[in-house]
Amino acid sequence: MLQRFIRAAVPSLVALAVALAVGAVMVLAIGQSPLQVGADALQATLGTGYGLGQVIFKATPLILTGLAVAIPYAAGLFNIGAEGQLLVGALASAVVAHLLRDAGGMVAFSGAVLAAAITGAAAGAVPAALKAWRGVHEVISTIMLNFILAALCGYLLHAHLADESGSHTPELPAEALFGRLSAVVPSWTGSLASTSALLAVLLAAVLQAVMFRSVLGYQLRVSGAGPLAARHAGIHAGLMTVVSFSLGGALAGLAGAHFVLGARRFFEDGLSAGEGFLGIAVALMARGHPLAVIPGALVFGGLGQAGLSLGAKVPRETIMVLQALVVLALAATGTTPRGRLERRPQEDANA
């Protein structure tokens, strides 16, 4: 078991090592010492309670968007649309929490979380339906939808939903928000880590069970590993597409709720800083295992937090390059675990 686990993790670790090595060269190129920058990065993330809390805060949406990409990926599909799904989920949670603000904190909070998941799922179902119905490739349709949904959210915000500030939705009352984890762990005080992190970890665990211990999960995995075998086994390809993408969209929508109900207290433009795209790197590193999304999210969350605190020395944009290198290195080493479900060339005629 442990041996299998280690073997499965090797490509992801190699990819990370390659990316960090190139990152070190970039740091050298701008005249800084990689060792010093690395030490500073560790100090800023794991060295203090505040840093640790911030890493958890940064990792939370990445767990959710990582899952949003990983679930369709297990079914052989690419969800590049987590960014757009996240936005509509965020807007829906801000609106619903505001509408239900007088019905009590618990009602407003649960309504908002549910609304984020449902709108995210709806946004995910659109490219899935287009794929199942007309064979529209999901990569291009989700990218187009990212642009469309961003413009739509911008329109709704500025034309209908903004408060008197004109730039964001009304601020939500504290009872309707995710609770701060620093209430339980005092040393994290000041950090934004909230109970949304617990929700994300719980969902990863539930999805791990769904993917590997349920009929639905089995059907999704077979669709991804061998479309032809899946068809012969009577698994409905279109249904699997819609189910996996709706699930993915719901998870990305929850990442949106994390930003609104966990940090900002309202919806505004530029809410996400590319978390939807970072989810791709996180999901590929997890190689089809929902629980394995968590370490990847922590790594990238840590890099993001380190990037913020090192901004004066090393441009934050370095992190974007690192994330791209992880994706490329994983593309080179293969991203599906070898085993019984290994892709066979004659099975992916529709790839």
Added chain:
Amino acid sequence: MLDVLAGALRISTPYTLAAMGGVLSERAGVVNLALEGVLVVGALGYALAAHATGSPWLGLLSAMAFGVALMGIHAWLCVRLNANHIISGVGINLLAAGVGRFTLKLLYDSSSNGPRVVGFEETAWRHVQELPLLGAVADTPLVLLGVLVVPLCHFLLLRLPLGLRIRAVGEHPAAAESQGVGVRRVRVVAVLLGAVLASLGGAYLAADQHQFTQGMSAGRGFIAVAAVVFGRWWPTRAWLGCLVFGLAEAVQISMQSAQTAIPSQFVQMIPYVLTLAVLVVSSGTGRMPAALGRPFPEGAR
């Protein structure tokens, strides 16, 4: 009206150049989502060289070098290492966006845009711009190239030995190999040729807007891939798709400046909604190259 049409032809240039790159690459069997990233580094390469030397012509050379270098990674991963073409493409696009932003930050200490760079009206090309008719359309040599490259690609694919080889390795690589065609070499050549074209599309954007801006490709590379699907992997039909997208963008620009009652966000959506609509109508109507996205030799992945 004539203005809008001339504008549409001009604006379609980056789409056309990227789409022709996409046709060449996908005809050889390599899925090419990396076009978006090549547009980005093409624009970056143009802006850097034009800023440093003051010459748009050197800008074009630099754009091609940047595009080929980036696409070289895609070609190496897909053709040599049998990586999944889509994952590689996604990674390439992330890399291009990251390199673009990193460079802006490093050289110009800006998170969004670089300094103003020269365009073609500051070179001998301005004499062409003063010509009647042609001048109104071909405000840069790239517009002319965008029009010429379509019949050239068509001719290459249908009439030249290299074109036949490109189609062969995209349809049935094993058969091509049995006839002595180096499958991997032809694929790399086709992909890199595509990178040269697409990077010039990126150079057009930077020359047209006189600077490199973060996110300036705005999905045009993906829209070009949609045009390839719409064009059923034929240069002429794909060009038709690009002209439609160019027209949509021209309409979008004129609506933005005309202060209509339609909210600006809906005007912004036009190219993307149109692309989705085109894909809904045209997906599955054409036969894609049989070996598209497949590793060679079979089962090597």
